[in-house]
Amino acid sequence: MDFKRSDFPKEFIFGAATSSYQIEGHKFGGAGKTHWDSFAATPGNVVRSETGDLACDHFHHYANDYILMKEAGFDAYRFSTSWARVLPEGRGAPNQEGLDFYDRLVDSMLENDLKPCATLYHWELPQPLADLGGWRNRDIAKWFADFAEVIMGRIGDRMYSVAPINEPWCVAWLSHFLGHHAPGMRDIRATARAMHHVLLAHGSAIQAMRGLGMSNLGGVFNLEWATPVDGSNVARAAAELYDGYYNRFFLGGVFKKAYPENVLIGLGPHMPENFEDDFDVIGTPLDWCGLNYYTRKIIAPNDGAWPSHEEVPGPLPKTQMDWEIYPEGLYKFLKRTQAEYTGDLPLLVTENGMANPDVLTDGRVNDESRIEYLNQHVAAAKQAMTEGVPLQGYMFWSLLDNYEWALGYEKRFGLVHVDFETLERTPKLSYEALKIALTS
Numbered sequence: 001m002d003f004k005r006s007d008f009p010k011e012f013i014f015g016a017a018t019s020s021y022q023i024e025g026h027k028f029g030g031a032g033k034t035h036w037d038s039f040a041a042t043p044g045n046v047v048r049s050e051t052g053d054l055a056c057d058h059f060h061h062y063a064n065d066y067i068l069m070k071e072a073g074f075d076a077y078r079f080s081t082s083w084a085r086v087l088p089e090g091r092g093a094p095n096q097e098g099l100d101f102y103d104r105l106v107d108s109m110l111e112n113d114l115k116p117c118a119t120l121y122h123w124e125l126p127q128p129l130a131d132l133g134g135w136r137n138r139d140i141a142k143w144f145a146d147f148a149e150v151i152m153g154r155i156g157d158r159m160y161s162v163a164p165i166n167e168p169w170c171v172a173w174l175s176h177f178l179g180h181h182a183p184g185m186r187d188i189r190a191t192a193r194a195m196h197h198v199l200l201a202h203g204s205a206i207q208a209m210r211g212l213g214m215s216n217l218g219g220v221f222n223l224e225w226a227t228p229v230d231g232s233n234v235a236r237a238a239a240e241l242y243d244g245y246y247n248r249f250f251l252g253g254v255f256k257k258a259y260p261e262n263v264l265i266g267l268g269p270h271m272p273e274n275f276e277d278d279f280d281v282i283g284t285p286l287d288w289c290g291l292n293y294y295t296r297k298i299i300a301p302n303d304g305a306w307p308s309h310e311e312v313p314g315p316l317p318k319t320q321m322d323w324e325i326y327p328e329g330l331y332k333f334l335k336r337t338q339a340e341y342t343g344d345l346p347l348l349v350t351e352n353g354m355a356n357p358d359v360l361t362d363g364r365v366n367d368e369s370r371i372e373y374l375n376q377h378v379a380a381a382k383q384a385m386t387e388g389v390p391l392q393g394y395m396f397w398s399l400l401d402n403y404e405w406a407l408g409y410e411k412r413f414g415l416v417h418v419d420f421e422t423l424e425r426t427p428k429l430s431y432e433a434l435k436i437a438l439t440s
């Protein structure tokens with residue numbers, strides 16, 4: 001790598017991230033059905049209709065996975081807890097086996113000197129709650145706060161940090177407006193409700209965890225830089241709207257207790273009644289803010305219904321996801337988030353990485369393009385730090401190749417290669433390069 005640990009402050013945290021449904025093996029340990037199981041069982045939604053049933057079988061391999069992390073010199077592990085594994089019905093009686101699993105997981109992280117950084121929800125909603133309307137139902141805020149109390153009542157004493165929800169934009173817009181993720185809806189009213197309720201659930205869970213006496217609680221937002229297709233006013237307004245519902249809606253709700261006006265022009269008529277009354281819960285103070293960053297989008301206006309724009313292909317080199325590589329976006333987001341939303345609050349890059357068509361040859365994966373991608377993005381973050389952004393950590397996505405949701409197992413994001421038949425783990429060149437950077 002072009003960087004090493006000593007280039008950063010002593011207390012700076014390097015970590016790797018994963019999520020429950022993407023790696024654990026959902027069929028093990030008495031977990032309940034989730035909306036991802038039904039979404040994937042519906043033809044056309046997921047490549048080859050693949051599911052997280054087995055995934056990386058982290059359920060049985062976690063101890064070795066943490067040894068790999070320790071050997072690479074990571075300080076922290078960002079993982080998520082599966083709501084349906086803990087509460088198979090989403091509410092009511094906990095699954096003791098699920099609670100015991102997370103208990104073992106956390107102890108094993110600590111044995112390997114990894115700071116446990118939990119996310120309570122990374123997208124696998126228990127099916128019984130989806131049947132009740134899921135994120136469209138305001139009651140989800142209460143159900144989620146109850147789940148936060150159950151899981152943190154068991155492992156909260158050993159957490160380094162906790163965030164309630166991974167990437168609210170994906171939970172709401174990607175899943176209810178674009179229909180790319182479970183529950184696969186394409187409905188503006190459902191979207192408006194999900195966008196508000198996901199933030200209400202976030203704030204309610206923060207309050208529940210404060211009630212348990214917990215600290216170091218934050219939020220994790222995925223941000224995508226929007227570039228207008230040309231210099232016209234309509235193109236600029238289109239990109240500002242994309243920025244509004246992708247980025248500013250969620251940061252605005254949490255840190256300013258307000259949603260952007262340009263977004264409310266379209267979503268306003270579909271929002272829950274008196275939604276403004278919830279801002280005090282949504283804006284419950286946090287201890288840190290996490291940014292997940294991968295790419296930018298070029299936005300062009302069109303004549304369609306609101307939001308009346310579309311993404312067009314950009315000229316930059318792309319990853320296996322067809323996402324442009326644009327490290328400047330990370331720099332700009334760190335600067336802008338501090339300047340406009342978070343001030344002195346610590347920031348973390350909670351996800352960054354790339355999918356690459358990695359091939360295992362003679363026991364090696366030469367993922368030089370991933371090394372280059374990480375170098376460029378870490379340098380962009382370092383630049384922002386040099387200019388005063390209080391960045392306190394950087395987590396790579398992902399530790400392991402895993403279930404990339406609707407794209408199944410085809411897109412490989414791991415620092416460690418996984419053979420999905422034998423489940424064998426093989427550290428890639430990027431893992432080895434990071435190991436040298438973090439341990440020397």
Ligand code: IFM
Nearest residue numbers: 019167292351397404413
């Ligand atoms: O795999 C996902 C993860 O679940 C959330 N953030 C983006 C990653 C890559 O698409």
